[in-house]
Amino acid sequence: MADLSMTYPKERSETTTSRVSGWWRSSRSRLTPYLFIAPNLLLFSVFVFFPLLYAAYISVHQWSLIDAPEFVGAQNYTRLLTDGQFWQSLTNTVIYSAATVPTSLILGLFLAMGLNRKLATRTLLRSLYFLPVVVSSVATAVIAAWLFNDNYGVINALLKQVGIGPVSWLSSPRWALPSIILTTLWVRIGFCMVVYLAALQSISPSYYEAAVIDGATRPQQFRFVTWPLLRPTTFLLLILNVIYSFQVFDLIFVMTGGGPGFSTTMIVQYIYQAAFASSEMGYASAMGMVLFMLILLFTLIQWRINRRTEQFV
């Protein structure tokens, strides 16, 4: 197509050729950006946006895949309200998020501030904290299951040395979720640290010099310089971590399978079970839509709060 304008017959008048090719060229350059984004747009439409609409459609139907979907209105949504297991999985998700998100942010910030100082071997230390980021959730879960193993796990063996235990980490409803939370922290701390480190390094030293001239102590420097300048980073990490926590699946699926009982089943896993174990596509999709709304709502609220507080800073 690109050569069309070049192969015009020579005998055509110069002006026509240039007008035609000029039109062709300008419309082509107007088309160029659309052509560049077209493949992505197509893929997004087929594999993200269409499925989202499709999920909304399925969510008002009863459908086991075998027979035709039967329209049931809002029945799947009202069923959610009275489904104890749904509420349990939602509660688990909230507890899990509340336990992991602030902790990984605080520890990540602490590490970033510590490792931003001139310390011996700080490059190595940073790497060690960061390493879990590349480990797949499945491998993480498998290693954690071995560490927390009730009978032969090294954690119980070490606890025994100091006279504690044995703790039934993964086989008791009481300790299964804490084990998962600890494992999640192992994965997330390094991530938060790296993001905070980059933000800290972008703060100009002149701010601190000015603060010292004004007689600011170290806690005051943190309170009035570091913390306000890190606000956008904290905001972003908060959103990313909450979304991560609300979507957590692989780790728990492999580590405990949601058990024992229902004690570590998160909302996402309940969706998976409803769809692929019980073949209740409509119900699973309704839960998916609710999860989507929750994430959207949370992000919007955070956005509003962030914008409002920003005006006062």
Added chain:
Amino acid sequence: MVTTTSPARQRLETWGLWLLLAAGAVVMFFPIYWMFATAVRPRDQIFSGAVNLLPTGWVWSNFTDALGRMPFLDWTWNSIVISVAAVVITVSLNLLCGYAFAKFRFAGRDILFIGVLSALMIPIQVIIVPLFLVVADMGLLNNYWGVILPRAAEAFGIFMVRQFMVSIPDELLEAARLDGASELTIFLKVVLPLSKPIIAVLIIFTFMWRWNDFVLPLVILTDQEMYTVQLGLNLLKGQYNTEWTDIMAIALLSLAPMLVIFVFFQRQLIQGIAGTGLK
């Protein structure tokens, strides 16, 4: 931070901090170390009940034994095919799309870009049911393409490319246009050579994401012959008679490519992750 405390106290403080951070780092590294220590341990010592934090033997045959008992090499092959194909497709498409968003003005650009960003907000679990049905309708269950295509468009990558390419000077592109270069030539000959750093970041992240993927393969690849490394590892973990030396050996092997990337491309990994926080 700038401090006003005495040098002696400061030195003490620095050492205290170092000790704390070093102790934390040891705890962080321990699970990886323990995976390795278990993988080379004599099989009968696993269940002895005694703790020995140091390796008690170097049974390298644990690896060959584990490989002999399960089709790990087939799973690896599947993972390689999927990850490499995904890298080629996703990185190319990200670059094209991010370039258009960064360097062209066109009707609907902002709306489309918001559309792309909103795709970041849709967790795959929310759409897993219809996604499964779409892939099934295309006849791509238990097919490499069934896990490659749904994730080929990656909003995060587009976003990163756009942020990077915005800083490419327009004059460079205009000069090439005046020289009569076609848009594709400009993209290939001018833009791409300037984008090597972001290309490296994209390749590494895309490979890592696809190698570590679990949910989509779990739903799409149900035939054990089509399993990826992660699905295989999950299968092993689920087996009733859990052989921990085997599992740790396989887990270590499944991690090997990631560890190589970690050692050689840490700068790009950090750049990619830090980029999410700064932009």
